Amino acid sequence: MLTLYTQKTVTDDDHSLIMTDEECERIKILEHERSLAFDKYYRFGRTAEPSLVLDDFLFLGNLQHASNRVLLERFKIKHILNVCDLGLEQNIMNNFNVIHIPMPDEPQTNIKK
Template identity: 45%
Template sequence: MINPIFTCSPSVDDQTLSSTWLPTDEELRRIKEFQEIERRGDAYQQYLRFGSGEEPSIVLDNFLFLGNRVHGSNLNLLERLQIKHIINAGETDISEKLPHDRFDIIYITMDDDIRTNIRQYFDRTNELLHNYYMKNERCLVHCAAGVSRSATIVLAYLMKYHHNTLKDAFHYLLEKRPQIYPNDGFMLQLLRYENELIKSREIVSTEETSKVNNPIETIQEFEKKQENQNQ
């Protein structure tokens, strides 16, 4: 089943951030802080040299994976990881490469553009992802590179359901997928979404969400653990 959702505007230079979103000085300061965190360490440099990886990153064990469009169209990989749901947040519909009777595919077409209103999708994607989580069904969220658009969708979900702040969610996801790099417009919208959740008290932690944590795993470690559990 394929569900197309809207279309967003083409890419523009980052200088339009201020005219598009009118960020405050404090918001610009916080965006810069996240940029500095993103650019630290060897993992991001490895991404600049080699790309977004041959396999998706495991965000939450037995549930949430984050990757690129190659992962999203690789039938063997999806079957091996027992993925049931796919959220494609890229600009290209690649679902024709997959059997539609075996995957639930949500296609949200958007550009990786600071003008793109990605906030409009958070409520829907959060609801979808948490439903999958509660049903113990696996989902891959991807865009072109698994770096900006899909990472933003995952951060919004983590912030609402599994972590108290954007900073907590960001550090957690960065540990799982070091190459994440949401554009400045997306980071600004995440900051404002954090404020929404704080005001509505939706990110108050519970005993259930506070226990959600898992060590960094490669796909090989993940599959080995599965084999041991099935023995």
């Protein structure tokens, strides 16, 4: 006998624990989607891609995106507006047009100032 967390006692011959073909197929799909997500995560410096705001013109990203030269070149990004309290590496500064506005990356920061 096996005791589950639901306090239900289940015997070994209880067939309600056997996955249906549909459930097996769904598990395969989820595993495939997860592997694609991990592949993207590791391929692009362990970050997702920046969000596309205006078609092939404006992207919204984070510090990891702005620090990833391969990703920047892949999206043909030439200009970076860095609005956070951390600067970018000299390699990025030398190869891209960067404007840095130092500002704490906190929810309570008043960006109007």
